[in-house]
Amino acid sequence: MDLERSIRELARRFARERILPQARSWDQEARFPWPLFREAARLGFPVLLVPEELGGTGLGPRALVLVAEELAYACTGVAAALLLNNLVADALLLSGSPYARGFLPRLREEVASYALTEPHAGSDVAAIGTRAEKVGGGYRLYGRKTWISHAPEAAFFVVFAKVAEGREGMAAFLVERGVGVEVGPPLPKLGQKASPAAEVYLDGAFVPEEGLIAREGFALAMRVFNRSRPMVAALAVGLLRRALEEALAYAAIREAFGKPLLEHEGVGFKLAEMYMDLEAARLLTLKAAERAEEGEENALEAATAKSFAADAAVRGVSEALQVFGGNGYSEEYPLAKLYRDAKVLQIYEGTSEIQRLIILRELARRRIWENR
Numbered sequence: 001m002d003l004e005r006s007i008r009e010l011a012r013r014f015a016r017e018r019i020l021p022q023a024r025s026w027d028q029e030a031r032f033p034w035p036l037f038r039e040a041a042r043l044g045f046p047v048l049l050v051p052e053e054l055g056g057t058g059l060g061p062r063a064l065v066l067v068a069e070e071l072a073y074a075c076t077g078v079a080a081a082l083l084l085n086n087l088v089a090d091a092l093l094l095s096g097s098p099y100a101r102g103f104l105p106r107l108r109e110e111v112a113s114y115a116l117t118e119p120h121a122g123s124d125v126a127a128i129g130t131r132a133e134k135v136g137g138g139y140r141l142y143g144r145k146t147w148i149s150h151a152p153e154a155a156f157f158v159v160f161a162k163v164a165e166g167r168e169g170m171a172a173f174l175v176e177r178g179v180g181v182e183v184g185p186p187l188p189k190l191g192q193k194a195s196p197a198a199e200v201y202l203d204g205a206f207v208p209e210e211g212l213i214a215r216e217g218f219a220l221a222m223r224v225f226n227r228s229r230p231m232v233a234a235l236a237v238g239l240l241r242r243a244l245e246e247a248l249a250y251a252a253i254r255e256a257f258g259k260p261l262l263e264h265e266g267v268g269f270k271l272a273e274m275y276m277d278l279e280a281a282r283l284l285t286l287k288a289a290e291r292a293e294e295g296e297e298n299a300l301e302a303a304t305a306k307s308f309a310a311d312a313a314v315r316g317v318s319e320a321l322q323v324f325g326g327n328g329y330s331e332e333y334p335l336a337k338l339y340r341d342a343k344v345l346q347i348y349e350g351t352s353e354i355q356r357l358i359i360l361r362e363l364a365r366r367r368i369w370e371n372r
């Protein structure tokens with residue numbers, strides 16, 4: 001716990017002193033923030049989940065959400081750029097493959113991507129069309145992935161592909177960048193621009209035998225989601241906290257009708273609602289991370305935290321922008337960027353609708369009403 005508290009303090013200081021002053025320019029340049037990544041790597045943030053003996057920080061999902069909230073307070077795009085290696089680390093660790101484990105030390109200096117989504121298969125993960133053909137000494141992969149975060153910079157990829165038809169035929173491969181792997185230009189996007197995403201084209205990319213890191217790829221993808229969703233929820237919490245603080249500070253000094261906005265109940269109620277959402281979102285996030293930390297099943301908690309926090313962030317940042325009035329719409333004030341950055345929180349790592357489907361499925365599966 002003490003270690004977690006100190007890493008949170010470290011993240012808070014790093015966010016305020018290093019990210020905050022640069023956030024606007026990384027957003028405008030829409031580039032991966034390599035200098036910040038290298039600084040963050042020295043503090044261990046991109047490899048929080050990598051065991052110490054493999055060059056990582058050796059912490060768990062609870063530390064990850066604490067750090068994610070702090071970094072996202074300064075910029076969710078930069079936070080994603082600095083933390084997504086942890087998602088890849090989780091996939092490599094959970095695969096149980098010794099070959100995959102060998103790639104973990106590289107995550108401190110290199111960026112890796114997680115390639116699941118395709119142009120015709122996002123929410124419906126099992127519908128992916130990328131296929132792996134058995135050849136002498138390994139496999140060749142054919143297909144097209146889209147919206148792959150950090151692909152333009154990635155040294156290697158965890159790629160999901162089918163070795164046979166259907167969900168059961170889905171496997172996970174570790175693919176080095178190189179012959180047979182092409183990455184498209186960064187996709188133009190609304191927000192979180194310091195975290196570029198691109199398409200990845202697999203045209204016979206060769207993977208050695210041991211590069212098939214999980215035969216049960218669908219199950220692996222679901223287990224990774226359960227551990228990554230609390231991190232996305234924490235990004236939403238950080239963004240919401242920032243939006244609330246910006247709106248409070250503005251409302252305390254901006255006057256209308258002879259008194260500060262804060263003293264107008266119609267404005268104050270918005271801020272009170274945001275605070276309630278923020279506190280609830282943080283507790284749900286910690287609960288989901290806590291269960292992952294203890295190795296307990298957490299699909300229900302992760303989906304609840306992710307959807308609640310993302311929806312609260314989108315709602316809250318919209319209200320905070322409203323409190324800024326016309327200035328909220330200006331890129332010279334902080335709310336416009338927060339507004340752009342928030343929306344994708346309801347989309348990646350499973351949309352808010354998909355989280356509700358999972359919540360419903362888990363409630364039905366656990367049959368909790370039978371224990372009344």
Ligand SMILES: Cc1cc2nc3c(=O)[nH]c(=O)nc-3n(C[C@H](O)[C@H](O)[C@H](O)COP(=O)(O)OP(=O)(O)OC[C@H]3O[C@@H](n4cnc5c(N)ncnc54)[C@H](O)[C@@H]3O)c2cc1C
Nearest residue numbers: 114115116117121122123147148149347348349350351353
């Ligand atoms: C910036 C960004 C970064 C990303 N990074 C990555 C990455 O690194 N790796 C990766 O693999 N993917 C990544 N993604 C992809 C992301 O996970 C998908 O976009 C997401 O899962 C939604 O899939 P889709 O875009 O195909 O939408 P669709 O699945 O086509 O869904 C469209 C709409 O229909 C709704 N919908 C679909 N099915 C149902 C249903 N059964 N019931 C109710 N509503 C439904 C959805 O909620 C959504 O609102 C990223 C996306 C973005 C935008």
